[in-house]
Structures are given as C-alpha cells and as structure tokens.
Ligand SMILES: NC(=O)C1=CN([C@@H]2O[C@H](COP(=O)(O)OP(=O)(O)OC[C@H]3O[C@@H](n4cnc5c(N)ncnc54)[C@H](O)[C@@H]3O)[C@@H](O)[C@H]2O)C=CC1
C-alpha cells in the first residue's frame with residue numbers, strides 16, 4: 001500500500017518507519033525543511049531506541065522517503081495519515097490548527113478516492129470536522145473517508161510498542177474503510193479493535209486519563225505512606241499483585257510529565273465541559289500532579305533554612321528515561337524554583353541536554369558527568385530514572401562533601417544508601433539519616 005504521513009514528530013516518524021518495515025511504501029511529509037533534510041540523510045531528529053537503525057534500513061531499501069512537498073507525497077498515496085501536533089491552548093483545550101491545516105493540504109491534492117487516517121490525538125467529534133474540511137476544500141469530485149486510528153506508543157519504547165502493542169484501535173463509519181486500515185496493520189500481529197469513530201477518539205483520551213489517574217492515585221498514597229512510616233514500594237507491589245489492579249503505572253514519583261498526559265487530561269476536562277459535564281475526578285488528578293511536582297522542592301525547603309547560594313546537582317532532565325523529550329518535564333519547574341530561591345543549579349542528563357538548553361533558565365549550568373555535577377554540591381536531586389543513574393555506585397555521592405540525596409524516582413534501596421552513609425530522602429519511604437552529618441543552614 002502507498003501511504004503518505006503528514007508530520008514527522010514522534011508519532012509520524014515512528015509510524016512511517018514501522019509501516020515501511022512491514023512492507024508499505026511510505027512518504028513522510030513535514031513543513032520543517034531542516035528536519036526533512038536530516039531525515040533524508042537517515043538522521044533521526046529524536047532520541048528513540050531502535051529508530052535510527054530501522055529508518056536507515058528502510059530508506060536504503062527504498063520503502064521510506066521524506067519530502068516537504070505535500071503534493072508529491074499525497075498525489076500517489078492510497079491512504080494519508082495525519083500525525084501533526086495537537087498542543088494545548090491556554091484554556092487547556094486542544095489546539096487543532098495544525099490538524100486543520102493538514103486536512104486543507106490533503107484536500108488540495110487528492111485526485112482519487114482516498115482514506116484519511118487520523119493518528120493525532122484529537123477531541124471527540126474532530127474527525128467529523130476533518131471530513132467536512134476535506135469535502136469543502138477538495139478540488140476533484142472524489143470519495144473521501146476519515147478513519148480514527150489513535151496512537152498508544154510511549155516515548156523511549158516507541159518502536160517496541162509499534163510491534164508489540166496491546167491493541168490497535170480503528171474507528172470508522174464504513175466497514176470497507178475499517179478493513180483497509182485493518183489490512184495495512186495486520187502484519188504487526190497486534191490485536192485489532194474496530195469501533196465507531198467517536199468511541200475511538202474517546203478511547204485515546206480515556207486511556208491516557210486513566211493512566212494519569214493511576215499515577216496521581218499512587219502519588220497520594222505515597223504521601224500518606226510517608227506520614228505513617230509505611231513504604232510505597234511494598235504497598236504498590238502488594239496492590240499490583242491483584243490482577244484487577246495490575247502492577248504497571250503504580251510507580252510513585254515527582255508526578256507525570258511529557259507531551260501527552262498533562263495536555264490530554266486537561267483537554268478531556270474541556271471536552272467534558274463542552275457538553276456541560278464536570279469531570280471532577282480528572283480535575284483532582286491534574287491538581288495532585290501539579291502538587292506532586294513540587295514535592296522535592298518542599299523536602300529541600302524543610303531541610304535547608306535557605307537555598308540561597310546552595311549548589312544543587314540535578315540528575316536527569318528528560319520527562320522520562322530513554323528520550324530527549326523535555327516537554328512538561330518536572331525538571332523545568334524544579335530548576336525554575338531552585339533558581340528563584342537563589343540556588344546554583346548544575347544539571348546532568350545523558351541525552352536531553354541539547355533540548356534542555358532550549359527550555360531551562362539560562363542560569364542552569366550543565367555537567368558532562370554525574371561526578372562533575374555532584375562535585376562541590378550541597379545536595380543532589382534525582383528527577384529522571386536513567387539506567388546510568390539507577391545503577392551508579394552510591395559511593396559516588398561522596399563526591400559531595402556531605403552526601404545528601406533527594407530522589408524523586410526512588411532509584412535506590414534506602415538500605416544501601418544507609419550502608420553507604422548517604423543521607424537519602426525519597427518518595428513514600430522512610431528517610432535515611434546519617435547521624436554524623438552537620439546540617440549546613
Ligand atoms: N509524542 C507521543 O509520544 C505521542 C503523541 N501522540 C499524539 O500524536 C500527535 C503528534 O504528536 P508528536 O509526534 O509528539 O508531535 P510533534 O510536535 O513531535 O511533531 C509534529 C510534526 O508535525 C509537523 N507539522 C505540523 N504541521 C504540518 C503540516 N501541515 N504538514 C506537514 N507537517 C506538519 C511539525 O513540523 C512536526 O514535525 C499529537 O496529537 C499527540 O498528542 C499520541 C501518542 C503518543
């Protein structure tokens with residue numbers, strides 16, 4: 001099948017590469033000239049395990065190409081995917097500008113019967129609007145159908161998720177259109193769930209909102225555990241053994257970030273609000289997350305009299321490991337607050353530094369190793385559970401004069417920190433104090 005994909009971000013690029021890997025002829029289109037130039041040379045604009053290798057392979061085997069020219073990409077295609085961004089408006093609703101522009105581009109160039117597939121996360125009812133745009137702006141009198149095919153990949157494991165996902169959701173009005181998209185996806189071997197368009201649109205938002213709810217729930221439990229001297233790791237393990245609850249997404253920490261949970265939860269509150277439904281539970285989830293992102297700062301503030309002039313090492317900047325994505329990363333708010341309170345911030349991340357420099361306060365300094373960040377620091381904060389950080393020798397914390405660690409991702413076993421004489425404050429677990437320590441005020 002000849003497929004065109006509009007947008008080569010995390011979703012568009014991973015979808016294009018994966019579809020070419022299973023044998024389709026794919027043209028990826030983007031308006032960003034620089035990005036397309038790099039993609040043509042086989043250079044991935046994002047850090048995503050396994051992506052570069054598959055991309056180069058399929059370019060070489062001539063199943064995958066890139067262009068900035070919509071006409072070239074769309075003219076030959078049997079199916080066009082929309083995978084552009086749907087960022088957050090100021091009121092939390094989804095900004096549909098890019099999706100609507102993409103639909104207008106498609107309409108200009110379709111010259112034969114066509115299925116348009118929406119991969120972008122779009123509010124319930126948006127596929128109907130896209131169909132209207134396509135019908136209004138098309139030049140030739142051709143039949144066009146819209147199919148919702150929301151994406152469930154996670155950054156950091158996007159390629160894996162494309163080939164081993166739990167389900168592929170296809171929302172269509174006609175059985176014929178659903179079958180075409182089903183056939184395109186069949187080689188993935190992932191279970192396919194076919195439904196109506198609006199339900200498919202809602203499945204995407206409801207899934208992200210449910211996962212975000214699990215995280216905020218476990219974070220609240222972790223805060224209560226701290227007050228009662230219980231251990232959240234044991235609690236989550238014991239809860240997760242119940243198959244009805246499941247062990248995943250019960251990892252307490254400094255809250256969820258990334259390009260989707262924060263925006264999609266707020267968008268769903270708006271979607272409900274538009275039909276006069278007050279989604280109280282989800283509002284609570286969002287508020288809890290905002291509070292949780294401050295939790296390490298609060299711990300630091302109750303430890304030090306003042307942060308003025310203190311040197312704080314921040315380990316991990318990306319919103320999660322194995323990605324260089326900084327969108328809505330907890331490190332943005334945390335470093336902003338540290339700087340505001342007069343601290344000197346020295347940050348380390350194995351891959352996200354380039355993107356971090358674009359979004360963090362220019363006063364944040366960057367270290368090229370964990371040791372360099374820790375040397376001379378008064379405290380370390382862990383914000384991303386990179387493998388390199390999780391597996392480091394706790395003795396390295398002695399690069400600080402008096403090792404003091406605030407861990408927002410529960411990377412270490414408190415017992416091992418105690419054995420290594422490291423003062424250790426984590427999430428939802430009793431703190432480890434070192435008796436000989438002198439507290440610098
Ligand atoms: N990032 C993720 O992990 C996931 C994202 N999603 C959803 O997928 C959608 C895309 O997200 P990302 O890939 O993260 O976005 P992104 O912001 O990384 O990439 C969007 C790309 O679309 C391009 N673009 C915008 N307008 C265009 C046009 N008219 N023609 C051609 N290219 C155009 C931009 O230049 C950019 O390269 C969003 O709706 C998001 O909510 C869904 C699941 C996972």
Ligand SMILES: O=C(O)[C@H]1O[C@H](OP(=O)(O)OP(=O)(O)OC[C@H]2O[C@@H](n3ccc(=O)[nH]c3=O)[C@H](O)[C@@H]2O)[C@H](O)[C@@H](O)[C@@H]1O
Pocket residue numbers: 121151152153154155156208211215248249250251252253254255256257258259260261319320
């Ligand atoms: O719509 C999307 O964009 C995607 O959003 C999430 O994927 P992603 O944001 O890439 O990463 P997750 O692994 O879900 O993590 C999101 C955030 O939650 C945090 N998290 C996750 C799990 C957990 O137990 N605890 C926790 O704090 C992570 O640290 C991270 O900040 C969903 O998991 C994907 O299914 C979905 O496709």
